[in-house]
Amino acid sequence: MGSRAEGPGAAFSSPPAIELSGVRKHFGAVEAVRGLDLRVDPGEVVAFLGPNGAGKTTTIDMVLGLSEPSAGTVVVYGADPRDAVRKGLVSAVMQTGGLLKDLTVAETIAYTAHLFGGTRPVGEVMERAGITSIAGRLVGKCSGGEQQRLRFAMALLPDPELLLLDEPTQGMDVEGRRSFWAAIRHDAQAGRTILFATHYLEEADAYADRVVLVRKGEIVADGTAAEVKAMASGRTVRATLPRADEAALRSLPGVDHVEVRGVSVVVHCADSDAVARYLLTVTGAKDLEITTIGLEEAFVALTGSEGPARLSSPDHQGAGR
Amino acid sequence: MSAVPVPVDPVDRVTPPFGGFKAAIVRLEVRRLLRNRRTLVFTVLFPVFFFLIFGLNSSYASHRVGQGNESAFVMISMALYGAVLATSSGGAMVSVERLSGWSRQLRITPLQPAAYIAIKMATALVLGLAAVLAVYIVGILTHKPSMPVWLWVATGAALWIGSLLFAAFGLFVGYLLPSENVMQLIGFALMLFSFGGGLFIPLSQFSHPLRVLATYTPLYGLNQVVHFPLVQGTFDWTWAANLVAWLTLFTGGAIWRFRKDTARV
Numbered sequence: 001m002g003s004r005a006e007g008p009g010a011a012f013s014s015p016p017a018i019e020l021s022g023v024r025k026h027f028g029a030v031e032a033v034r035g036l037d038l039r040v041d042p043g044e045v046v047a048f049l050g051p052n053g054a055g056k057t058t059t060i061d062m063v064l065g066l067s068e069p070s071a072g073t074v075v076v077y078g079a080d081p082r083d084a085v086r087k088g089l090v091s092a093v094m095q096t097g098g099l100l101k102d103l104t105v106a107e108t109i110a111y112t113a114h115l116f117g118g119t120r121p122v123g124e125v126m127e128r129a130g131i132t133s134i135a136g137r138l139v140g141k142c143s144g145g146e147q148q149r150l151r152f153a154m155a156l157l158p159d160p161e162l163l164l165l166d167e168p169t170q171g172m173d174v175e176g177r178r179s180f181w182a183a184i185r186h187d188a189q190a191g192r193t194i195l196f197a198t199h200y201l202e203e204a205d206a207y208a209d210r211v212v213l214v215r216k217g218e219i220v221a222d223g224t225a226a227e228v229k230a231m232a233s234g235r236t237v238r239a240t241l242p243r244a245d246e247a248a249l250r251s252l253p254g255v256d257h258v259e260v261r262g263v264s265v266v267v268h269c270a271d272s273d274a275v276a277r278y279l280l281t282v283t284g285a286k287d288l289e290i291t292t293i294g295l296e297e298a299f300v301a302l303t304g305s306e307g308p309a310r311l312s313s314p315d316h317q318g319a320g321r
Numbered sequence: 322m323s324a325v326p327v328p329v330d331p332v333d334r335v336t337p338p339f340g341g342f343k344a345a346i347v348r349l350e351v352r353r354l355l356r357n358r359r360t361l362v363f364t365v366l367f368p369v370f371f372f373l374i375f376g377l378n379s380s381y382a383s384h385r386v387g388q389g390n391e392s393a394f395v396m397i398s399m400a401l402y403g404a405v406l407a408t409s410s411g412g413a414m415v416s417v418e419r420l421s422g423w424s425r426q427l428r429i430t431p432l433q434p435a436a437y438i439a440i441k442m443a444t445a446l447v448l449g450l451a452a453v454l455a456v457y458i459v460g461i462l463t464h465k466p467s468m469p470v471w472l473w474v475a476t477g478a479a480l481w482i483g484s485l486l487f488a489a490f491g492l493f494v495g496y497l498l499p500s501e502n503v504m505q506l507i508g509f510a511l512m513l514f515s516f517g518g519g520l521f522i523p524l525s526q527f528s529h530p531l532r533v534l535a536t537y538t539p540l541y542g543l544n545q546v547v548h549f550p551l552v553q554g555t556f557d558w559t560w561a562a563n564l565v566a567w568l569t570l571f572t573g574g575a576i577w578r579f580r581k582d583t584a585r586v
Contacts, residue, residue: 064429086431087334097422102353114343115430117335154426 015078017042017162017193018063022072025058025217032058034217036072040195042161045188047204047225048197050214056197057095058217060166063195064092077161088116088158093151093165101140105131105150108139112154119157129153129183145176152183163187165196169203181207205229235272239285241265252278340433342440350414350444360410363508364448365455368403372396372456375521377465387552389468396460397476397548398520402511403452404484405540409507411445412491412575416503419496419582434583438492445488446481453481472550480547486564487511489571490539496578511540518544539567 018040025033033055040046048056061067062074065081076084084090099108109126113119126132129149134142142150148168155163165184169177185207188194198204204211204225211228213221221228234256244265249258254271265285267275272290279285337343354360376382376395384391418424427437457477460466468476494510495503515521518540524532535541542563549556 066425066428085429086336088431089334090429092429094422094426098426100353100418100421100423102356103349107349107352111346111349112430114346114349115337115341115427115432117337117431 014042015075016040017044017077018195019075020059020063020072021075023059023062023069023074024071025055025062025067026070032217033062033069036214036217036219038212038219038222040162040193042193043191045194045207045209046196047208047211048195048214049199049201049204049211049228050197051199053216054214055217056214057166059214060092060164060195060197063164064090084162088118089160090162090164091155091158091160092163093148093155093168095166095168095170098151099139099147101138103139104135105137105139105142105146106135108150109153109157113157116158120159122157125153125156128156128187130179143176145172145180148172148176148180149183152180156187160192162193162195165194167197167199169198169200234268234270236291237267237269237272237275237279237288238291239265239279239288241279241283241285244283244285248282249275249278336431340436340439341431342436346440347443347447350440351447354411354414354444354448360448360504364403364407364410364452368399368406368452368456369459371402371521372399372459373463375399376460377463382465383467387554388472389551390466392463393460393466393468393472393551394548396456396466397480397551398544400453400456400477401480401484401540401544401547402515402520403456404449404480405487405490405514405543406508406511407448407452408445408484408486408488409491409494409511410504411448412441412488412493413495413503413507414444415441415492416495416499417501420499420501424582428583434579438579441492442485442488445491446485449481449484449488453477453484468551475550476547479550480543483543483547483564486539486543486568486571489568489575493571493574493578496575496582514538514540517541520544536563539563539571542567 016039018038020036020038023033023036024031036055036059048059050056058067062069063076063081065076065085074081077089079087079089081090103111106122106126109122113122119125123132126135129152131146131149131153134146137146139147139150152168168184169180172180181203184194184196188207196203196208208225211221211223211225212219213228234254240263242263244258244260246258246260246265249255249265249267252267252269252271253274255267255269255275257268259266259268267279269275276288276290279288372395376392376399382390382392382395386394415424424437457473491507494507498506500506517535517538519535520540524535527535536559542560542565545557545560546564549560
């Protein structure tokens with residue numbers, strides 16, 4: 001994160017697709033989103049990755065103008081989210097529901113098309129989402145995957161600049177998942193900005209150029225899929241070392257995160273040998289242990305409640321593709 | 322296929338006129354309603370059936386009532402019953418739509434909440450018109466109801482417009498109870514209201530306390546008012562008071578729940 005405004009994104013004359021500044025959202029005593037700063041530039045495909053309850057849906061709801069932040073601002077294409085929705089600049093594929101069982105697929109598309117000031121041709125949108133062959137089917141008789149493709153077609157109608165997908169493949173089988181992502185990918189090539197929430201690391205890895213990792217309403221990492229993977233797949237060196245010199249540890253090669261917890265120090269790094277050598281030779285560290293974590297575990301560690309409070313991330317410059 | 326989206330200048334984008342209200346959407350909504358056989362049977366066939374039973378009874382059907390006969394009186398009652406059943410069902414559709422997440426889906430389109438309500442009301446009125454026409458056409462075919470032509474038009478129009486009161490009732494209940502069973506509940510409530518309003522049995526046959534109670538029920542005022550052109554005599558202002566009171570309550574309740582539902586939290 002950091003000074004993204006100086007990145008190539010600043011060269012765009014058009015405003016950022018999404019700009020969240022200091023966004024907080026609480027429901028009663030529960031803080032679902034705790035100070036989110038996020039800028040998504042036009043053309044980016046961003047995965048919003050995190051476990052259930054990380055605040056992904058809450059954030060998407062605010063970007064769509066369905067709810068208002070308790071603090072901070074949400075700006076979509078330079079406008080208030082509700083204005084952006086009214087102009088068809090932003091649309092979404094929601095997790096479940098949102099369909100009328102007693103309409104056919106084609107009627108649902110027609111209904112939605114009538115709601116907008118202007119849309120892409122109905123036939124084209126159905127073709128792109130792959131639902132032309134089931135046009136006459138009642139929505140209540142469609143499979144989960146077919147319903148999801150219908151939602152996708154509805155979202156494509158206004159030809160939105162920004163498409164939000166909230167766990168779009170939830171409950172879909174492998175084949176449904178594959179064909180759904182094929183349609184999305186095809187669409188992203190045309191330059192649409194896409195932000196999708198998922199709790200599948202593989203999905204984020206396979207389809208996003210940028211991964212924003214959230215945990216308990218905060219961003220814990222933000223970078224390319226490769227960067228986040230590298231960060232997640234490193235090793236952890238743990239040792240007992242009172243009064244550890246954090247700055248010195250951080251300056252070691254391959255170290256991406258240092259955390260001091262009382263008398264123990266935890267170093268997340270790519271080169272655990274270098275860190276171990278330093279700790280054992282230069283400092284008086286004791287009880288040293290080195291652990292390797294797999295990708296999935298790393299993700300859990302990064303996003304789970306027991307994980308480090310915060311991981312510094314490579315400053316993602318996030319240019320539009 | 323493969324049509325590359327033309328980059329759209331955000332400033333160029335237009336919002337739909339009338340907050341998204343369109344006749345084409347009402348047509349789709351009506352088609353939805355017609356697809357629901359149960360709604361059709363209850364709102365169109367039942368009132369016709371009741372008219373055939375109560376409106377053609379030879380022991381009283383030809384008795385004079387004001388400017389027409391008893392059969393015409395019953396026909397108006399049954400058309401009103403059908404119309405209010407239709408409009409309240411139309412209004413109560415919001416319950417199912419909220420439950421299914423459709424209302425939420427609509428909120429990520431340009432459709433304005435007020436236009437959504439207008440669509441529901443218009444749909445309810447179309448179904449209400451079908452219910453009224455069904456009873457009146459069967460009335461004409463049976464040759465039993467008798468009243469001047471202008472009264473057919475006047476009573477039909479009055480009860481059709483008046484049934485909007487129950488579109489508000491349906492909306493209110495639909496917002497209040499997010500349940501698939503809301504239609505059954507409305508059917509039951511309207512049955513009670515119809516007895517209370519004197520649609521099925523003349524109120525004069527009720528015991529005194531029941532009769533007094535009945536004058537406070539929601540269909541009482543409307544039923545008296547739509548029969549007035551036929552029955553004539555003196556206009557009782559308590560009918561109007563009943564009508565206004567329930568109209569205020571139902572629309573107030575519907576607006577209250579609607580505001581709560583569409584508020585951004």
